[in-house]
Amino acid sequence: MINVIIPVHNRIKYTVECINSLKKQDCASKLKIFLVDDGSVDNTKKIINQKFPEIKIFTGNGSLFWGGAVNFGIKNVLRLSKKNDWILLVNNDVVFKKNAVSNLVKNSSKYKRKVVMGALTVSFKDKKTIIKSGTLVKNWFFNITSHQFLGLNLKNLKDKEPVKVDFLTGRCLLHPVEIFKKVKNYNSKNFPHYGADDEFSMRVKKYGYSTILCPTSVVFLKEDKKRDKKKISYKNFIFTLFSIKSSSNIINKFKLALIVVPTYAKISFFIIGILKSIIIFFKK
Numbered sequence: 001m002i003n004v005i006i007p008v009h010n011r012i013k014y015t016v017e018c019i020n021s022l023k024k025q026d027c028a029s030k031l032k033i034f035l036v037d038d039g040s041v042d043n044t045k046k047i048i049n050q051k052f053p054e055i056k057i058f059t060g061n062g063s064l065f066w067g068g069a070v071n072f073g074i075k076n077v078l079r080l081s082k083k084n085d086w087i088l089l090v091n092n093d094v095v096f097k098k099n100a101v102s103n104l105v106k107n108s109s110k111y112k113r114k115v116v117m118g119a120l121t122v123s124f125k126d127k128k129t130i131i132k133s134g135t136l137v138k139n140w141f142f143n144i145t146s147h148q149f150l151g152l153n154l155k156n157l158k159d160k161e162p163v164k165v166d167f168l169t170g171r172c173l174l175h176p177v178e179i180f181k182k183v184k185n186y187n188s189k190n191f192p193h194y195g196a197d198d199e200f201s202m203r204v205k206k207y208g209y210s211t212i213l214c215p216t217s218v219v220f221l222k223e224d225k226k227r228d229k230k231k232i233s234y235k236n237f238i239f240t241l242f243s244i245k246s247s248s249n250i251i252n253k254f255k256l257a258l259i260v261v262p263t264y265a266k267i268s269f270f271i272i273g274i275l276k277s278i279i280i281f282f283k284k
Contacts, residue, residue, distance in 0.1 A: 007069030067188030134165035134213035170197035248277035
């Protein structure tokens with residue numbers, strides 16, 4: 001059984017489209033979908049109950065954020081899981097390409113379940129441009145990273161073998177159920193919204209697990225246009241550096257450097273990471 005956990009906060013249209021794409025998977029009969037509704041105010045619970053009465057909904061109070069919602073879902077699903085089950089974490093802003101889930105399972109089985117495997121993210125808008133999916137650190141001290149396949153055209157992607165990465169994004173991640181007994185849950189205390197997937201990616205390696213990006217498993221991401229088009233202003237600059245909902249949050253970057261980066265590179269990795277975030281902000 002593949003237990004699918006989808007953390008949501010509003011965006012009911014996205015949620016319905018995400019679920020519908022899961023229902024069309026070739027392994028749909030093996031999927032059991034769970035929703036963690038963290039304080040939605042757009043009738044998410046009511047609509048999902050009407051359209052998909054078989055889906056179990058766990059309810060939060062709006063303060064869980066991604067990390068807390070994921071942990072809440074995993075905690076409840078583990079009670080219902082059996083040996084050799086899988087747990088698939090999915091964000092509701094993705095739509096699955098045909099056979100995406102079965103390709104994750106098939107490739108994960110080649111690693112004898114000692115793996116966390118992520119799907120390749122592609123732009124929903126043009127269905128071809130590959131977005132950040134998995135990151136390889138080439139140099140910790142200078143914070144030199146390579147985002148695998150980033151910017152390439154999916155149709156022109158020749159090498160489709162799974163590749164090892166240091167960090168996986170949390171949009172679509174497949175875990176063997178037993179990993180949570182060994183590695184424990186996501187670190188939502190230190191990383192409530194962003195960064196929990198990065199920290200988990202590094203932590204699992206200490207227990208003999210690999211983090212692998214699977215190019216034959218594709219999800220299409222509906223990018224947030226409002227967030228991408230934010231104007232350059234002092235208010236938005238402060239939001240970028242300090243908001244829980246910002247991937248450039250300084251505190252998150254500091255904690256990540258402190259917890260996962262090698263000792264010799266902690267300070268430089270953190271400083272360069274902040275500079276990168278500032279440059280990206282002013283380039284928008």
